[in-house]
Amino acid sequence: MFTPREEVGQRSETVRRANLSAIVRELHLRGPLSRSELVAWTGLTRSAIRSLVGDLVAGDFVVEEAALRLGTPGRPSPQVRLVADSVVVLALEIAVDSLAVAIVGLGGEVHWKERVDRPRAHSSLGDIVDDLCHLAKRARDQRPSYQTPIGVGVAVAGLVRPIDGVVAAGPNLGWIDVPLGAHLAAALDLGAPVEVANEADLGALAEFRRGAARGAEDVVYVHGEVGVGGGIIVGGRPLSGTNGFGGEIGHMPINPAGRPCRCGSTGCWETEIGEVALLARAGYPLDGGRMAVAALIADAAEGRPEAVEALRVTGRWLGVGLAGLVNVLNPRVIVLGGLFSRAFPYLIDDVNAEISALALVASRRVVSVAPASLGIDAPLLGAAELAFEPLLADPVAWLGPRTGAVPQLVVA
Amino acid sequence: MFTPREEVGQRSETVRRANLSAIVRELHLRGPLSRSELVAWTGLTRSAIRSLVGDLVAGDFVVEEAALRLGTPGRPSPQVRLVADSVVVLALEIAVDSLAVAIVGLGGEVHWKERVDRPRAHSSLGDIVDDLCHLAKRARDQRPSYQTPIGVGVAVAGLVRPIDGVVAAGPNLGWIDVPLGAHLAAALDLGAPVEVANEADLGALAEFRRGAARGAEDVVYVHGEVGVGGGIIVGGRPLSGTNGFGGEIGHMPINPAGRPCRCGSTGCWETEIGEVALLARAGYPLDGGRMAVAALIADAAEGRPEAVEALRVTGRWLGVGLAGLVNVLNPRVIVLGGLFSRAFPYLIDDVNAEISALALVASRRVVSVAPASLGIDAPLLGAAELAFEPLLADPVAWLGPRTGAVPQLVVA
DNA sequence: CAGGTTTGTGTTCCTCTCTTGCAAATGTCT
DNA sequence: AGACATTTGCAAGAGAGGAACACAAACCTG
Numbered sequence: 001m002f003t004p005r006e007e008v009g010q011r012s013e014t015v016r017r018a019n020l021s022a023i024v025r026e027l028h029l030r031g032p033l034s035r036s037e038l039v040a041w042t043g044l045t046r047s048a049i050r051s052l053v054g055d056l057v058a059g060d061f062v063v064e065e066a067a068l069r070l071g072t073p074g075r076p077s078p079q080v081r082l083v084a085d086s087v088v089v090l091a092l093e094i095a096v097d098s099l100a101v102a103i104v105g106l107g108g109e110v111h112w113k114e115r116v117d118r119p120r121a122h123s124s125l126g127d128i129v130d131d132l133c134h135l136a137k138r139a140r141d142q143r144p145s146y147q148t149p150i151g152v153g154v155a156v157a158g159l160v161r162p163i164d165g166v167v168a169a170g171p172n173l174g175w176i177d178v179p180l181g182a183h184l185a186a187a188l189d190l191g192a193p194v195e196v197a198n199e200a201d202l203g204a205l206a207e208f209r210r211g212a213a214r215g216a217e218d219v220v221y222v223h224g225e226v227g228v229g230g231g232i233i234v235g236g237r238p239l240s241g242t243n244g245f246g247g248e249i250g251h252m253p254i255n256p257a258g259r260p261c262r263c264g265s266t267g268c269w270e271t272e273i274g275e276v277a278l279l280a281r282a283g284y285p286l287d288g289g290r291m292a293v294a295a296l297i298a299d300a301a302e303g304r305p306e307a308v309e310a311l312r313v314t315g316r317w318l319g320v321g322l323a324g325l326v327n328v329l330n331p332r333v334i335v336l337g338g339l340f341s342r343a344f345p346y347l348i349d350d351v352n353a354e355i356s357a358l359a360l361v362a363s364r365r366v367v368s369v370a371p372a373s374l375g376i377d378a379p380l381l382g383a384a385e386l387a388f389e390p391l392l393a394d395p396v397a398w399l400g401p402r403t404g405a406v407p408q409l410v411v412a
Numbered sequence: 413m414f415t416p417r418e419e420v421g422q423r424s425e426t427v428r429r430a431n432l433s434a435i436v437r438e439l440h441l442r443g444p445l446s447r448s449e450l451v452a453w454t455g456l457t458r459s460a461i462r463s464l465v466g467d468l469v470a471g472d473f474v475v476e477e478a479a480l481r482l483g484t485p486g487r488p489s490p491q492v493r494l495v496a497d498s499v500v501v502l503a504l505e506i507a508v509d510s511l512a513v514a515i516v517g518l519g520g521e522v523h524w525k526e527r528v529d530r531p532r533a534h535s536s537l538g539d540i541v542d543d544l545c546h547l548a549k550r551a552r553d554q555r556p557s558y559q560t561p562i563g564v565g566v567a568v569a570g571l572v573r574p575i576d577g578v579v580a581a582g583p584n585l586g587w588i589d590v591p592l593g594a595h596l597a598a599a600l601d602l603g604a605p606v607e608v609a610n611e612a613d614l615g616a617l618a619e620f621r622r623g624a625a626r627g628a629e630d631v632v633y634v635h636g637e638v639g640v641g642g643g644i645i646v647g648g649r650p651l652s653g654t655n656g657f658g659g660e661i662g663h664m665p666i667n668p669a670g671r672p673c674r675c676g677s678t679g680c681w682e683t684e685i686g687e688v689a690l691l692a693r694a695g696y697p698l699d700g701g702r703m704a705v706a707a708l709i710a711d712a713a714e715g716r717p718e719a720v721e722a723l724r725v726t727g728r729w730l731g732v733g734l735a736g737l738v739n740v741l742n743p744r745v746i747v748l749g750g751l752f753s754r755a756f757p758y759l760i761d762d763v764n765a766e767i768s769a770l771a772l773v774a775s776r777r778v779v780s781v782a783p784a785s786l787g788i789d790a791p792l793l794g795a796a797e798l799a800f801e802p803l804l805a806d807p808v809a810w811l812g813p814r815t816g817a818v819p820q821l822v823v824a
Numbered sequence: 825c826a827g828g829t830t831t832g833t834g835t836t837c838c839t840c841t842c843t844t845g846c847a848a849a850t851g852t853c854t
Numbered sequence: 855a856g857a858c859a860t861t862t863g864c865a866a867g868a869g870a871g872g873a874a875c876a877c878a879a880a881c882c883t884g
Contacts, residue, residue: 008434009454012840012871015422019841022420036861042421046862048842067861073852074860159774168774218654232740234646241742242630245774252736253770256667265735265770323677324664328644328740330653358665358677362571362580362657424842424869431871448832458833460871479832485881486831826884833878842869849862854855 019044019052020395027062027082028107028392029209034067034077053080059399060086061106082107087398089387090139090149090190092132093380094156094180095199096120096172096225097290099128100377101135103146104384106391108210111146112139113377120226120289122174129180129187136188150391150398151192153383154184155199157225162244165196171262172226195386199223200337201247202382203372204231205238207335209385212373216332220325221372222249222318223379224339225290228270232329250274254321272317275339282310293339300346308346315347319354326359326367337372344371431456431464432807439474439494440519440804441621446479446489465492471811472498473518494519499810501799502551502561502602504544505792506568506592507611508532508584508637509702511540512789513547515558516796518803520622523558524551525789532638532701534586541592541599548600562803562810563604565795566596567611569637574656577608583674584638607798611635612749613659614794615784616643617650619747621797624785628744632737633784634661634730635791636751637702640682644741662686666733684729687751694722705751712758720758727759731766738771738779749784756783 010018022042027033033041038049056062063083067076084105093100093115100115114135140146158170165181167173185194204213204221213219219233228250232239239246250270251263258267259277271277275293276286282299283306284292299307322334336344336351348369355364372378391398422430434454439445445453450461468474475495479488496517505512505527512527526547552558570582577593579585597606616625616633625631631645640662644651651658662682663675670679671689683689687705688698694711695718696704711719734746748756748763760781767776784790803810 008430008437009456009460010422010427010430010871011456011460012427012842015424015427015841015870018420018422025420034861039861044421044423045843047844047864048421048423050863051841067851072860073850073858075848075850075862077861159772161774216654218658230740234651235649237647239646239741241775242628242744242778243742243774245772246630246740246742248739248742248772248775251739251770251772253732254665254668254736256732257669263772268770320665320668324666324736325740327660327663328642328658328737329651330655330658330660332654358663358680360571360657360660360663360675362573362655363653363660366654422842427841427870446832451832457872459835459873462834463871479880484831485829485879487833487877487879489832827882828884829880829882831878831880833876835875835877837873839872840870842867844867845865847863849860851858851860853858 016052017394017396019048020056020399021393023049023052023056024061024082024106024395025392027080028388031107032065032079032081034079036077038080055399056395061395061399084109084111086147087391088146088149089384090136090152090188090192091380091384091387092136092152092154092184093199093383094128094132094154094173095379096157098376099131099135100380101132101139102377102380102384103139103143103149104381106388108381108384110381112143113380114139115376120172125175125178125180125183128173129183132184133187148190149192149387151387152184152188152190152194153202153385153387154180154194154196155202155379155383156180156196157199157227157229159245159248160196160198162197162240165194167196168245193390195389197383197386198229198231198247199379199382200229201231201238202386203337203374203378204233204247204335204382205385206374206378206380206382207337207372208233210374210381211378212335212370213333218329218331219333219335220249220322220329220331221335221337222322222340223337224273224275226275228274234329249321249325252321252324254317254324269317269321273314273321277317278310278314278339281313282306293342297343297346300343311343311346312350314343315350316354318347319351320358322351322369323355323358323364326355326363330363331367334367334369335372336369337378338376341371341375428464429806429808431460432468432811433805435461435464435468436473436494436518436807437804439492440800443519444477444491444493446491448489450492467811468807473807473811496521496523498559499803500558500561501796502548502564502600502604503792503796503799504548504564504566504596505611505795506540506544506566506585507791508569510788511543511547512792513544513551514789514792514796515551515555515561516793518800520793520796522793524555525792526551527788532584537587537590537592537595540585541595544596545599560602561604561799563799564596564600564602564606565614565797565799566592566606566608567614567791567795568592568608569611569639569641571657571660572608572610574609574652577606579608580657605802607801609795609798610641610643610659611791611794612641613643613650614798615641615749615786615790616645616659616747616794617797618786618790618792618794619749619784620645622786622793623790624747624782625745630741630743631745631747632661632734632741632743633747633749634734634752635749636685636687638687640686646741661733661737664733664736666729666736681729681733685726685733689729690722690726690751693725694718705754709755709758712755723755723758724762726755727762728766730759731763732770734763734781735767735770735776738767738775742775743779746779746781747784748781749790750788753783753787
């Protein structure tokens with residue numbers, strides 16, 4: 001009769017879930033913490049923390065270790081640390097010119113990582129899935145001691161419909177409405193849920209949680225390769241939009257007098273700051289791909305004027321678009337990833353100059369522009385974070401109901 | 413020692429707060445609900461709802477009334493209704509060419525409203541505060557039965573620093589770093605907290621909660637008068653940004669070859685879609701203000717070509733900027749307010765055409781553009797919502813601790 | 825129009841979870 | 855070594871929602 005949009009009531013069951021979630025999440029994001037730090041960060045009492053941590057210890061999620069000597073007075077507080085081997089996820093990435101796989105433990109530790117080049121041609125779903133499965137199998141063979149992953153996260157260079165993992169559009173892969181999530185789930189056959197998302201959105205997530213935007217609540221991540229993707233964090237939450245296509249900043253109209261874009265419209269940001277625009281400005285071969293861009297950046301480092309100037313012009317257009325985003329979103333940090341992080345030193349002055357010229361004082365004063373600190377792996381690590389999300393949101397589902405046993409503290 | 417960013421743990425005290433908050437919020441937003449509807453919407457059990465509603469009845473927040481006959485089988489469920497007279501807020505607005513005051517009851521009922529014209533000249537803080545206090549006094553004199561407001565919300569045409577209610581910049585008022593909140597609090601002397609916010613942000617809030625964007629989670633509100641302001645809702649939450657200056661869409665760079673903007677930069681959206689641009693295109697006096705715009709719209713209604721064409725060009729530029737916002741934010745609804753809602757019929761086709769041409773299919777398919785349904789009062793009503801927010805977030809603070817009395821159901 | 829069905833209420837425990845309070849432990853500082 | 859600060863462990867307590875039963879009031883059916 002009624003269709004509740006969201007059940008907002010708090011029940012005792014949800015209280016426990018929220019509190020366990022808070023503890024696991026803090027440990028995942030900050031690393032080992034003492035019990036008293038957990039008390040401070042969650043606002044719960046010592047007794048509650050004791051009981052909850054006890055449950056997590058019983059479920060092999062965390063261990064308690066001897067206290068660190070910090071030189072502070074008072075009884076030392078045991079360190080609570082996640083058991084990174086007991087819970088792992090599989091992270092996959094389908095980038096424009098590479099495939100990557102990683103096994104990541106709870107807490108963010110990367111146990112295994114491998115990246116292979118991929119030709120920039122259109123590829124069939126089957127080939128890509130086969131390659132990824134092959135990489136995943138290698139990873140598991142190399143480290144057989146790991147558990148079955150509790151989830152699989154996939155970063156893909158394309159527009160992804162989050163509800164079913166279908167890639168609605170992947171121009172660099174030649175994909176339209178490709179059911180990547182379902183095929184990967186079947187091919188991997190791990191029994192773990194497979195979550196697919198856009199690579200820039202995941203890059204933003206990774207930089208937000210573990211990279212250059214750590215601690216900021218409002219973040220814009222701009223990922224430039226062939227196309228320009230973006231990921232946005234607003235108030236500490238990824239901006240997804242009505243049907244999950246938010247953050248597509250590459251196709252903001254920026255120059256009404258500009259060039260036609262491969263998306264069909266004209267004057268998109270991508271047409272001014274994408275790889276092709278950069279190469280064209282410097283007079284490099286437009287189909288030179290990553291190597292040509294690398295050469296261009298190397299030439300700029302040696303002071304070759306065409307390269308320097310091309311990067312400066314790109315930086316200006318980058319700044320123009322960012323100024324708009326600064327006004328609209330008032331972010332704390334803008335992270336430049338992909339090609340923009342590799343070319344960062346040659347762009348940043350012009351980017352900042354445009355932001356200063358075009359953005360409102362109040363907003364531009366608080367923003368800083370930084371290169372991606374996770375480098376090429378940002379989307380891959382974001383995919384791992386995506387795969388961990390269900391666990392972080394509800395550890396109870398993996399922990400099982402309370403055992404009833406009195407929690408026992410065993411300090412090693 | 414530690415500075416918790418946010419206390420994320422759920423304590424028994426916060427559970428009660430959250431549940432009462434959920435009930436009061438649902439009633440505030442949806443109007444009277446039966447108990448069984450509350451059960452469905454909160455996910456709590458009948459027992460819990462009964463107990464919580466009993467407390468609210470005891471605190472004179474709500475009344476329970478005889479059930480409505482809906483023609484559905486089963487025992488009728490009493491209607492729970494907020495007592496709109498027992499809790500009111502004072503809403504104030506400082507618009508470009510008017511001042512307004514309203515007394516609004518919990519649930520959104522407007523008990524009193526008055527709007528007076530204001531010359532478009534720069535005004536001193538003292539004069540504005542005096543005028544507002546005068547209006548507020550009249551309102552309270554006219555309806556002396558009302559309680560003292562539990563809060564005061566102020567919508568102002570300018571950039572507002574939320575933490576202290578200082579208007580950092582109000583170009584139409586000639587204000588720079590004006591401590592509006594503090595002065596109003598002192599002058600009104602109501603003992604109630606005074607919250608100040610940007611008028612477009614509050615317009616967005618009002619349209620989101622009670623207007624054209626009701627039910628949507630992702631909303632863009634564009635408010636056009638002299639300048640162009642914006643308010644953004646992302647995932648059901650107002651986008652505030654790092655220091656509260658988010659949503660300033662009027663100064664997105666839209667046309668690098670455009671005109672200088674009064675903000676100091678060039679080619680801002682405002683320079684293409686603001687009042688002055690519109691009047692200039694039609695050949696009307698640039699300082700004609702609201703009357704000139706009204707005349708222009710009236711002329712367009714009669715088919716005068718200059719007026720129609722000027723509105724169409726404005727609509728196109730409006731569409732260009734909105735296309736960018738559609739790509740970035742993937743909203744469900746775009747609400748056009750202020751001048752754009754009055755000129756809506758003459759703009760909308762060109763707006764939609766530009767969005768179709770420039771925005772990505774996936775995002776533009778789900779978005780609709782609607783005129784503000786609350787008209788000129790949207791920011792004022794948003795100010796009321798702002799003032800209610802502390803109550804909605806924590807009814808316990810106004811209700812007091814549980815009485816211990818057994819909740820008694822008394823159906824009138 | 826009687827009886828069945830459905831939906832919802834009132835009431836009484838019950839369970840779950842966090843809180844409180846006290847004593848003990850364990851470090852630093854003087 | 856003693857004072858002091860901080861944290862832990864444990865046990866009892868309090869607050870809040872949940873479950874189950876009996877009953878009530880509407881609609882629907884034959």
